[in-house]
Amino acid sequence: MATALNSSSTMENINLSDTSIGKLPEESSVLVVGAGGIGCELLKSLALCRFRSIGVIDLDTIEVSNLNRQFLFRREHVGQAKATVACDSIRRLCPSIHIEPFHGDVITDSRFDISFYKQYDLVINALDNVQARQHVNRMCLLCSKPLIDSGSTGYNGQATLIFKGRTQCYDCIEKPKQQRTYAVCTIRNTPSQPIHCIVWAKFLYNQLFGDNDDPNNEDVTPDADDPENAYNEQETTTTTTTTNGHHKISTRDWVHTELEEFHPISVFNKLFFDDINYLITMKNLWEKRRQPIAIQYEQAFQLNELHQNGQNNHENSTMPKLNDQRIQSISDYVQMFIDSLNELKQRSDKQRKLAASSKEPPFLIWDKNDDADLRFVTASANLRSYIFGINLTSKFDVKSMAGNIIPAVATTNAIVAGITVLQARKILSSLPRSSTDHTLTSLKQLTNVFISTNRSTGAIIQSILLEEPNPSCIQCSDLEQPVRVRINMSLFTLYSLYERLIRKHLKMNKPDVIIADGSGRILISADDDEEDEQMMLKTLDQFKLMNGTILLCEEEYDDKTNEALYQHMKIKLMLEHTDTITDKDEYIIVDDQVIGEIKQIKQSLKRKLSEDDDDDDNIQHLDDYQNELNIVKKTKKLSTTHDEHNNNNNNNNGPMHTSFVMLVDDPVPTHTNGHHTHQETSENNTKNHIQICDDSSTSNDSNSCVILDDDIQTNSKPVNNTEKHEIIADDDDDDDCYCTDITEL
Numbered sequence: 001m002a003t004a005l006n007s008s009s010t011m012e013n014i015n016l017s018d019t020s021i022g023k024l025p026e027e028s029s030v031l032v033v034g035a036g037g038i039g040c041e042l043l044k045s046l047a048l049c050r051f052r053s054i055g056v057i058d059l060d061t062i063e064v065s066n067l068n069r070q071f072l073f074r075r076e077h078v079g080q081a082k083a084t085v086a087c088d089s090i091r092r093l094c095p096s097i098h099i100e101p102f103h104g105d106v107i108t109d110s111r112f113d114i115s116f117y118k119q120y121d122l123v124i125n126a127l128d129n130v131q132a133r134q135h136v137n138r139m140c141l142l143c144s145k146p147l148i149d150s151g152s153t154g155y156n157g158q159a160t161l162i163f164k165g166r167t168q169c170y171d172c173i174e175k176p177k178q179q180r181t182y183a184v185c186t187i188r189n190t191p192s193q194p195i196h197c198i199v200w201a202k203f204l205y206n207q208l209f210g211d212n213d214d215p216n217n218e219d220v221t222p223d224a225d226d227p228e229n230a231y232n233e234q235e236t237t238t239t240t241t242t243t244n245g246h247h248k249i250s251t252r253d254w255v256h257t258e259l260e261e262f263h264p265i266s267v268f269n270k271l272f273f274d275d276i277n278y279l280i281t282m283k284n285l286w287e288k289r290r291q292p293i294a295i296q297y298e299q300a301f302q303l304n305e306l307h308q309n310g311q312n313n314h315e316n317s318t319m320p321k322l323n324d325q326r327i328q329s330i331s332d333y334v335q336m337f338i339d340s341l342n343e344l345k346q347r348s349d350k351q352r353k354l355a356a357s358s359k360e361p362p363f364l365i366w367d368k369n370d371d372a373d374l375r376f377v378t379a380s381a382n383l384r385s386y387i388f389g390i391n392l393t394s395k396f397d398v399k400s401m402a403g404n405i406i407p408a409v410a411t412t413n414a415i416v417a418g419i420t421v422l423q424a425r426k427i428l429s430s431l432p433r434s435s436t437d438h439t440l441t442s443l444k445q446l447t448n449v450f451i452s453t454n455r456s457t458g459a460i461i462q463s464i465l466l467e468e469p470n471p472s473c474i475q476c477s478d479l480e481q482p483v484r485v486r487i488n489m490s491l492f493t494l495y496s497l498y499e500r501l502i503r504k505h506l507k508m509n510k511p512d513v514i515i516a517d518g519s520g521r522i523l524i525s526a527d528d529d530e531e532d533e534q535m536m537l538k539t540l541d542q543f544k545l546m547n548g549t550i551l552l553c554e555e556e557y558d559d560k561t562n563e564a565l566y567q568h569m570k571i572k573l574m575l576e577h578t579d580t581i582t583d584k585d586e587y588i589i590v591d592d593q594v595i596g597e598i599k600q601i602k603q604s605l606k607r608k609l610s611e612d613d614d615d616d617d618n619i620q621h622l623d624d625y626q627n628e629l630n631i632v633k634k635t636k637k638l639s640t641t642h643d644e645h646n647n648n649n650n651n652n653n654g655p656m657h658t659s660f661v662m663l664v665d666d667p668v669p670t671h672t673n674g675h676h677t678h679q680e681t682s683e684n685n686t687k688n689h690i691q692i693c694d695d696s697s698t699s700n701d702s703n704s705c706v707i708l709d710d711d712i713q714t715n716s717k718p719v720n721n722t723e724k725h726e727i728i729a730d731d732d733d734d735d736d737c738y739c740t741d742i743t744e745l
């Protein structure tokens with residue numbers, strides 16, 4: 001249900017000076033991701049609303065084209081990091097503020113891990129792409145941080161709220177995919193929208209001046225293989241005489257054979273007269289469509305009318321227009337075509353010569369910001385639109401459509417930023433004031449806010465009730481908390497991931513491994529009988545997997561073997577990149593996720609394993625699954641032992657928990673104790689350790705571990721050998737596996 005609000009009623013609902021509950025802006029720390037159009041507005045508004053601790057991430061440097069709306073930047077800043085300059089400008093505005101820039105990619109920069117996010121009370125996205133938004137969404141879900149996702153497209157904008165388990169997350173609802181590809185037949189034979197003609201014009205540019213070896217360089221000539229075309233062309237030669245004497249000549253081949261003796265008028269007549277006449281011979285295409293009209297250069301200048309169909313709404317609007325926003329006459333487009341063609345031909349000849357003596361490519365690459373490139377596409381697209389009776393498009397709009405540009409409107413950004421700060425204020429007032437717990441006390445006041453020029457609702461700013469999370473959302477449903485795995489993406493191979501981590505360690509049989517980024521890309525298919533060796537040896541970064549990528553490992557019930565152990569099992573893995581790992585096979589599973597993961601294994605077992613808690617002394621040979629369960633039990637027991645130990649030392653009766661579990665592949669020494677010996681019988685004496693360490697230990701032991709649980713602290717304190725608890729789990733399937741309590745070592 002939508003509640004319409006005008007801006008004054010929005011303001012009335014929020015009492016900025018209400019300090020009775022929740023956190024105050026000056027007590028809170030906020031992370032802003034993106035210092036572009038919305039980001040600049042947002043930082044200014046946050047600073048003026050008394051937010052005093054802000055982190056700013058942006059990967060980009062300042063460009064001249066940013067200066068019109070990203071007002072924290074000036075011409076002298078061009079080329080400098082956006083995050084740094086934005087923070088400097090805010091400091092000048094508000095000297096008492098603590099604002100810290102981070103120049104880096106929020107997705108791939110290993111500085112931005114879970115512990116980084118945990119420093120903040122609230123995260124705000126001011127990003128311009130889905131991938132980065134999805135990543136921040138996942139990170140906030142993982143550490144239960146409130147997130148506001150702000151965005152704008154032209155006159156529309158939004159500030160939506162995301163709280164783990166309480167609202168929809170960014171991925172709860174699949175985003176409608178923007179159509180970026182069009183059927184080849186539509187482009188070559190039967191365009192019906194301006195974008196079809198613009199795509200055709202870009203193909204034409206590539207045919208004439210671009211990389212002819214590029215397989216994406218589509219032919220632009222009429223396609224007689226169009227299934228709609230009953231006329232079945234038998235000839236396969238590039239030059240064919242059609243029934244009524246018109247010639248079909250492939251532009252690609254024509255470029256090679258004829259362009260040496262370049263004549264712009266021949267190019268014009270081939271494209272807009274010969275090819276169109278050939279297309280007209282495909283009678284079936286025009287049974288239910290308007291037949292195109294071929295235009296010949298010699299008559300083209302007489303086509304002075306603006307357009308055929310009364311043209312689009314823009315032309316009727318009384319809004320003043322810049323030259324580039326105006327639709328021109330057909331004769332203007334004819335002239336524009338000839339002029340830009342000549343210009344590009346000269347440039348292309350130069351480029352070919354330059355390539356002979358340098359590393360430059362021997363072809364041109366279309367650039368939306370290059371005037372000749374843009375004029376060529378505008379003119380070609382509009383001539384074709386005219387031929388097919390499609391509305392014409394201004395140069396300004398062609399630039400936006402051909403360059404996939406989403407228009408940025410400074411006023412929308414300012415409104416979105418203002419609303420986002422109000423949202424931030426409301427969220428903070430719902431957070432407990434003196435606690436690091438970020439559970440919201442109430443969602444009552446909170447809504448999503450949309451800015452829309454669609455007046456059917458009678459409001460520009462609309463407040464929409466928060467939606468419940470989607471229970472089957474792969475990112476936020478509680479049942480599927482990901483197991484966090486730290487690896488070095490540039491060293492860790494697909495083989496290590498599949499064979500060592502997923503199959504050996506997680507005990508999955510032969511799962512599909514799917515990249516959970518909405519693309520449905522399958523990394524490894526369970527149906528493949530043989531693994532591609534070359535592929536398995538590739539490192540994960542070669543598959544464009546990144547810090548924060550979630551993999552869904554899914555295994556079906558194996559009815560052939562009727563093996564209950566391998567019934568349907570699902571595990572999500574979240575990959576976290578770290579440069580600090582230098583061993584190509586090493587992986588670290590972070591903290592209690594390991595326990596969650598083993599619990600999942602436990603749940604997936606059909607047979608009921610006995611849960612006899614008492615006989616830790618009676619350690620015996622265990623099968624792999626029993627062993628995993630015992631690790632869980634042992635972990636709990638060790639935590640308890642440790643708690644007692646700690647309590648004795650500190651007189652602290654508060655609960656203690658295990659700081660982290662680390663799993664590494666390292667040669668380990670043989671451990672001997674009264675009861676059992678871990679025999680180093682596996683290949684290379686390599687074992688998996690699971691080490692459970694505690695951050696309260698203070699010794700300088702060189703065997704100390706890195707503290708991975710960010711709840712406790714980021715930097716490690718060395719672990720005293722006598723306090724260290726260690727469980728050694730054998731990586732080798734054939735070996736016996738023992739659990740050993742460190743107190744016995």
Ligand SMILES: Nc1ncnc2c1ncn2[C@@H]1O[C@H](COP(=O)(O)OP(=O)(O)OP(=O)(O)O)[C@@H](O)[C@H]1O
Nearest residue numbers: 034035036037058059060104105106107127128132
């Ligand atoms: N993965 C990322 N990590 C960090 N910052 C990012 C990431 N992706 C996008 N950004 C930043 O988000 C900001 C989005 O701002 P905006 O939408 O105004 O885009 P812009 O690149 O500044 O402008 P335009 O695209 O119009 O030239 C940019 O400054 C961009 O650098």
Ligand SMILES: [Zn+2]
Nearest residue numbers: 169172473476
């Ligand atoms: Zn979700």
